[in-house]
Structure formats: C-alpha cells, structure tokens
Amino acid sequence: MRVFGVVGGCAAKSGIVRNLVGELTRRGLRVSTIKHVPDDLDLDRPGTGSWAQREAGAEEIILASGTRHVLMRELRRMEDEPDVDALLSRLSPVDLVLLEGFRLSPYPKLEAARAGQGRRLLALDDPSVLAVTADLPMPAPVPFLPLGDVPRMANFVLSRAAAPVAQGLGLPMLACGAMA
Numbered sequence: 001m002r003v004f005g006v007v008g009g010c011a012a013k014s015g016i017v018r019n020l021v022g023e024l025t026r027r028g029l030r031v032s033t034i035k036h037v038p039d040d041l042d043l044d045r046p047g048t049g050s051w052a053q054r055e056a057g058a059e060e061i062i063l064a065s066g067t068r069h070v071l072m073r074e075l076r077r078m079e080d081e082p083d084v085d086a087l088l089s090r091l092s093p094v095d096l097v098l099l100e101g102f103r104l105s106p107y108p109k110l111e112a113a114r115a116g117q118g119r120r121l122l123a124l125d126d127p128s129v130l131a132v133t134a135d136l137p138m139p140a141p142v143p144f145l146p147l148g149d150v151p152r153m154a155n156f157v158l159s160r161a162a163a164p165v166a167q168g169l170g171l172p173m174l175a176c177g178a179m180a
Contacts, residue, residue, distance in 0.1 A: 002161035003088065005099035007129065008112035009119050012147065016112055016133065017100045023154040030094040034087050036101025043072060080104060088164050096161055108160045110145070110153065113138060130160055 006013050006020075017033055024031050044051040050061050050072070060073045071090070075082075084105040088097060099107060103122060111122050111129045115136035123129040123142045132140040133147050145153050 001088070001091075001093050001095070001097060002163055003084075003097045003099060003107045004157045004161040005102055005105060005107045005109040005128075006112060007101060007103040007109045007122060010112050010114045010117065012112040012114070012133075012135075013100050016110070016147070016153070017098050019150045020098060020154055020157060023150045024096060024158075027154070029096055031096050031098060032091050032094045033098045033100060034084070034091075034102070036081065036099075043070065085164060096158070098157075106165055108162055110157065111140075112147075131156055 006016050014035075017035075021031050021033065044054065050063055053061055054072070054074060058074070060071060063070050063072070081102055081104045084099065084102050084107070091097060099105060099109075103109070103126070106128060109122075109126070109129045111132045113119065113121060113132055113134045115134050115138050121129075121132060121138075121140055123132050123140050129142060131143045131145050132138065133145045133153060135147050137144055137146075143156075145156060
C-alpha cells in the first residue's frame with residue numbers, strides 16, 4: 001500500500017481525487033481514499049438510533065448494510081488533523097490510498113490551486129508538495145501539471161507515492177517508485 005495526497009485551498013481537490021480514482025482503477029489498481037472534512041460535518045442525524053447511542057457516550061458505532069459500512073469514532077479531544085497513519089491502519093490493503101486534505105501529513109502531495117486566486121502556494125514552503133495543478137499555468141518551484149491532464153497526474157502520483165511511515169501498525173512497508 002502506498003500513499004499520496006492532494007492538498008490546496010480550492011474546491012478542485014475533490015474532483016481531482018475523483019478523476020484520479022477513475023483513471024487508476026481503469027488501469028487495474030485498487031484505490032482507497034481518506035478525505036479530511038470540516039469538524040462540524042456529521043454523518044448522523046438527530047433522532048436516529050445511532051445518533052442517540054453517540055449522545056449516550058458510545059465511542060465507536062458501525063453503521064452496516066449489505067452493501068457498505070461506516071465506522072464513526074467520537075474523538076474526545078480536538079486535533080489540528082486526524083492521525084493519517086492511524087486512519088491508514090484501519091483500511092483494507094489496496095495498491096494506493098489518496099488523501100484529500102491532510103496538508104500536515106508527511107506524505108508526498110499534489111497542490112491544487114486556482115490561477116489568479118492570490119493565495120500563497122503551499123509548494124513554496126512545504127517540501128512534501130511535489131507538483132502544482134491548476135486551470136492555468138502558474139509559476140511554482142515544483143513541476144506544473146495541467147488540471148485537465150488526468151493521465152499525466154496519475155503517472156506522477158504513481159511514480160512518487162510513498163509507503164506508510166508508521167511502524168507497527170500492520171501496514172506493509174514498500175519502497176517508493178512506480179507501481180507494477
């Protein structure tokens with residue numbers, strides 16, 4: 001299992017991750033994603049049994065059906081970002097995990113930007129940002145990948161995805177480089 005992130009201050013991240021998942025699964029790879037969401041997002045609704053169980057103090061709840069399940073864990077303390085390696089340890093093995101957000105993680109990243117937005121690029125200060133993608137070319141200290149060139153982005157991600165850094169989590173430790 002290898003990991004690569006998509007970060008940036010624009011809404012294009014979700015579309016980039018979706019397009020990369022489509023491209024990579026068409027190539028025969030097994031892909032999972034972990035998306036960083038706002039703290040106030042709640043997948044549950046007041047009045048449901050699972051909501052009442054959480055309100056009563058349950059630490060974890062799994063909602064399960066015949067087609068999918070989701071694990072919700074209540075975190076008792078706020079963190080800047082959830083621990084990516086702890087989240088990775090909960091995933092079934094796949095070829096690649098794409099992170100959406102998680103700018104503080106140590107994993108290699110692609111920065112999504114919008115030309116003319118006036119926002120300082122993360123790539124200027126963060127050595128884990130290995131490329132920038134945007135709707136229009138923009139100057140950056142790393143390679144520029146056109147937003148619409150998904151095959152090129154996928155090749156870049158595959159050539160630079162990293163093995164999980166956590167030791168002792170049951171994660172396979174693989175060398176970086178292109179996937180077979």
